Amino acid sequence: NAGVTQTPKFRVLKTGQSMTLLCAQDMNHEYMYWYRQDPGMGLRLIHYSVGEGTTAKGEVPDGYNVSRLKKQNFLLGLESAAPSQTSVYFCASSSPSSGIHSYNEQFFGPGTRLTVL
Amino acid sequence: GQSLEQPSEVTAVEGAIVQINCTYQTSGFYGLSWYQQHDGGAPTFLSYNALDGLEETGRFSSFLSRSDSYGYLLLQELQMKDSASYFCAVNSGNTPLVFGKGTRLSVIA
Numbered sequence: 690n691a692g693v694t695q696t697p698k699f700r701v702l703k704t705g706q707s708m709t710l711l712c713a714q715d716m717n718h719e720y721m722y723w724y725r726q727d728p729g730m731g732l733r734l735i736h737y738s739v740g741e742g743t744t745a746k747g748e749v750p751d752g753y754n755v756s757r758l759k760k761q762n763f764l765l766g767l768e769s770a771a772p773s774q775t776s777v778y779f780c781a782s783s784s785p786s787s788g789i790h791s792y793n794e795q796f797f798g799p800g801t802r803l804t805v806l
Numbered sequence: 807g808q809s810l811e812q813p814s815e816v817t818a819v820e821g822a823i824v825q826i827n828c829t830y831q832t833s834g835f836y837g838l839s840w841y842q843q844h845d846g847g848a849p850t851f852l853s854y855n856a857l858d859g860l861e862e863t864g865r866f867s868s869f870l871s872r873s874d875s876y877g878y879l880l881l882q883e884l885q886m887k888d889s890a891s892y893f894c895a896v897n898s899g900n901t902p903l904v905f906g907k908g909t910r911l912s913v914i915a
Contacts, residue, residue, distance in 0.1 A: 731907035
């Protein structure tokens with residue numbers, strides 16, 4: 690099992706360019722998430738999905754779009770990149786919570802380091 | 807809304823014990839999780855507390871007091887490899903985990 694994989698690992702964009710980050714998981718998880726991590730800010734949720742064909746906004750959704758056409762894939766798009774979107778992006782997946790004793794453990798991918806010039 | 811507070815940095819000596827605290831304000835609380843993240847790496851799950859009390863996993867223990875909205879992660883016999891960031895996260899059921907901003911632990915010789 691590869692777990693959660695992310696493509697690409699590194700990317701440099703110019704302001705205004707667009708790109709798509711791909712996340713794939715092979716654990717048959719229903720839930721998938723996109724986070725950004727900036728120094729001192731922890732993990733901030735951008736968008737998430739609770740199943741194929743569904744998406745929802747997180748804490749910091751502006752400037753990003755997502756799609757979940759297949760259960761195993763979750764795509765994060767930047768339509769017009771800005772320097773403020775320079776960050777490390779993490780994808781994660783989990784199973785639905787089955788009650789108070791459910792760990793709801795999230796499995797994270799290795800991250801994508803994005804720099805917008 | 808939901809919020810978590812944890813210290814931004816902690817320094818401890820190799821072989822010692824360190825406690826990282828986390829206080830939270832949330833609704834629909836199921837439990838408190840802890841994640842570890844080494845520099846350049848991805849967060850990984852450490853522990854989960856749904857009920858009050860102490861959960862022990864090797865050198866790491868985690869504690870929860872639901873009445874105080876408070877928990878902590880206890881690391882014993884510190885090793886240099888324990889230098890990392892530690893995040894507490896609130897599990898509120900079938901909504902995304904809410905993470906604290908993380909505590910950077912530096913273990914010194």
